[in-house]
Amino acid sequence: MRRSIITAAVVLLVLAGLGSVAVATGGGSTVTSARLERSLTASFSQVYSQQARLLGHRGVTPASLHAKAMCDNGGSNVGPGSSWNCLMSFHDPGNPMPTTGYGKFELNVHSNDCYTAGSPSTLVGFQTITDKQGRTVNNPAYEFDACFDPGSSNEPTGVTFPSALTITTTALTPDPQGRATVAALCGTGADGCVGSITVTTHGQKLGSVPFHLAENETAKLTLPQLPPGTKEADLAVSYQQGVGSSGTTLPVQGG
Amino acid sequence: MTATSTLPASAPVTAGTPGRPGLGATIRWELRKLRAQHRTKAVLLGALLGPVPIALVIHAQGRPPKDTLFGRYATTNGFALSLLILGFAAQWVLPLLTAVVAGDIFSSEDTHGTWKTVLTRSASRAQLFTAKTVTAVGFAVLTLLVLSASTIASSVLVGGHQALTGLGGQLIAPSTALKLVGASWLTTIPPTIGFACLAILLSVWSRSSAVGIAAPVVIGMVMQLVGAMGGVEALRPFLLTTPYEAWHGLLAAPRFTGPLVEGLLTTGAWAAVTLAVSFALLRRRDITGG
Numbered sequence: 001m002r003r004s005i006i007t008a009a010v011v012l013l014v015l016a017g018l019g020s021v022a023v024a025t026g027g028g029s030t031v032t033s034a035r036l037e038r039s040l041t042a043s044f045s046q047v048y049s050q051q052a053r054l055l056g057h058r059g060v061t062p063a064s065l066h067a068k069a070m071c072d073n074g075g076s077n078v079g080p081g082s083s084w085n086c087l088m089s090f091h092d093p094g095n096p097m098p099t100t101g102y103g104k105f106e107l108n109v110h111s112n113d114c115y116t117a118g119s120p121s122t123l124v125g126f127q128t129i130t131d132k133q134g135r136t137v138n139n140p141a142y143e144f145d146a147c148f149d150p151g152s153s154n155e156p157t158g159v160t161f162p163s164a165l166t167i168t169t170t171a172l173t174p175d176p177q178g179r180a181t182v183a184a185l186c187g188t189g190a191d192g193c194v195g196s197i198t199v200t201t202h203g204q205k206l207g208s209v210p211f212h213l214a215e216n217e218t219a220k221l222t223l224p225q226l227p228p229g230t231k232e233a234d235l236a237v238s239y240q241q242g243v244g245s246s247g248t249t250l251p252v253q254g255g
Numbered sequence: 256m257t258a259t260s261t262l263p264a265s266a267p268v269t270a271g272t273p274g275r276p277g278l279g280a281t282i283r284w285e286l287r288k289l290r291a292q293h294r295t296k297a298v299l300l301g302a303l304l305g306p307v308p309i310a311l312v313i314h315a316q317g318r319p320p321k322d323t324l325f326g327r328y329a330t331t332n333g334f335a336l337s338l339l340i341l342g343f344a345a346q347w348v349l350p351l352l353t354a355v356v357a358g359d360i361f362s363s364e365d366t367h368g369t370w371k372t373v374l375t376r377s378a379s380r381a382q383l384f385t386a387k388t389v390t391a392v393g394f395a396v397l398t399l400l401v402l403s404a405s406t407i408a409s410s411v412l413v414g415g416h417q418a419l420t421g422l423g424g425q426l427i428a429p430s431t432a433l434k435l436v437g438a439s440w441l442t443t444i445p446p447t448i449g450f451a452c453l454a455i456l457l458s459v460w461s462r463s464s465a466v467g468i469a470a471p472v473v474i475g476m477v478m479q480l481v482g483a484m485g486g487v488e489a490l491r492p493f494l495l496t497t498p499y500e501a502w503h504g505l506l507a508a509p510r511f512t513g514p515l516v517e518g519l520l521t522t523g524a525w526a527a528v529t530l531a532v533s534f535a536l537l538r539r540r541d542i543t544g545g
Contacts, residue, residue, distance in 0.1 A: 028489030042424070043424035043508075046424030047424040050420070050424070079485050080488075111485060112482070112483075112497075144420075144424055145327060145422060146424055147324075147423075149504065149507065149509075149513065150514065
């Protein structure tokens with residue numbers, strides 16, 4: 001009995017000691033955005049070149065891609081988790097970047113410094129691809145696993161990409177006073193989205209609405225009053241910070 | 256004493272301790288006890304034959320087990336298949352196979368009430384402790400080698416030996432991949448020895464084989480859980496299960512061996528502390544009660 005109590009006390013002391021070490025060092029995770037940015041660009045360049053070889057695309061090598069990435073977990077940018085997003089740009093003449101200039105990769109990072117990366121299908125295609133011999137094969141770049149060295153450099157890479165603004169509303173529904181709102185989403189990126197939306201109906205400029213969104217923020221913007229009987233409205237977007245489409249035309253419901 | 260003094264001069268007698276067998280004889284005796292146990296044979300046979308059906312079953316899966324490292328290619332590549340099994344074995348199979356002998360080797364003397372017999376006449380406590388530890392660690396390493404060879408052979412036969420996609424996205428040529436897979440399995444020797452020493456401590460302390468065998472497996476699983484949690488990563492270097500993941504660095508590009516070195520230090524510390532405490536407990540034990 002006495003032996004069991006002593007043992008239990010020793011075990012508790014050891015656990016308490018280790019726990020305080022963990023707290024004192026602030027988590028001490030080796031998972032950081034800088035290490036992920038370096039590792040992801042290297043591993044993606046490898047799997048993308050593999051894909052190019054399968055497809056028979058010439059001239060794509062890990063070095064020729066010049067991949068650059070910016071990773072963010074929507075918080076402290078340290079520690080494992082499935083909320084890591086990386087924006088990456090790379091140079092393949094046969095596969096230009098979208099208008100934003102980058103693709104968004106989703107990472108599930110584990111505490112053992114390994115992660116699974118999911119690539120945007122707009123840039124690398126789907127789970128299976130047809131190789132140059134016409135066979136259906138697994139797409140090595142679609143999803144891939146990698147591990148990084150916990151002792152590798154943790155210096156910031158200094159790569160930043162602007163946030164992309166997306167207007168998520170597909171139709172305007174004005175209230176009886178002719179006021180309509182549009183929902184806008186500012187994606188992951190540096191410095192958020194700042195600019196204004198100018199509304200034009202039937203060739204007549206109604207006014208403009210400024211927006212100022214932090215990254216990963218959505219907002220409802222109230223447009224200038226729409227005249228009765230408006231069928232559609234042209235929205236022109238200008239940016240001081242951030243990127244995105246320059247404008248869109250939305251139908252007006254019940255107008 | 257009188258019996259040894261009448262031995263013919265040709266019979267070698269260890270100098271210094273006449274009448275006492277040397278360490279070699281004590282180890283031979285422990286090995287003989289080990290060979291007589293069905294459990295030992297069952298573990299070795301399991302390590303030899305177990306990987307064959309496991310490799311066949313995983314290879315036959317329609318959907319690869321993508322949530323585990325190397326699971327993505329486990330159904331199409333033998334090297335990936337053997338590394339998937341390595342990741343799985345390190346979770347609890349290796350601690351269990353090790354503890355079956357290491358967790359029983361001291362407490363079985365309690366179970367059979369044979370401490371008096373083995374200590375009073377034939378060998379010193381230090382000798383017996385060394386012999387039992389060497390035997391338990393030796394058995395752990397042997398089991399691990401059998402399991403590694405069997406897993407790699409059956410995986411490559413079942414899954415084929417195509418080029419392997421490594422943990423840096425790079426393609427690894429089959430000949431290099433085979434070497435790296437073998438080396439990866441070998442990197443689990445230090446933590447397995449660490450678990451053998453932990454099982455020895457639990458076996459000496461509890462005097463119960465059930466605790467000696469089951470507790471290291473449970474402790475190993477708790478360590479896995481703690482090591483996988485976010486927020487307490489500072490504990491990872493102290494866990495005995497972290498070195499089981501050090502092989503990842505061998506398959507990354509560029510290769511890194513920092514975790515391997517760190518793992519050696521960790522397991523060395525665990526082994527030293529657990530063995531020291533075990534010996535202290537054993538030396539102070541009153542065996543006259545039976």
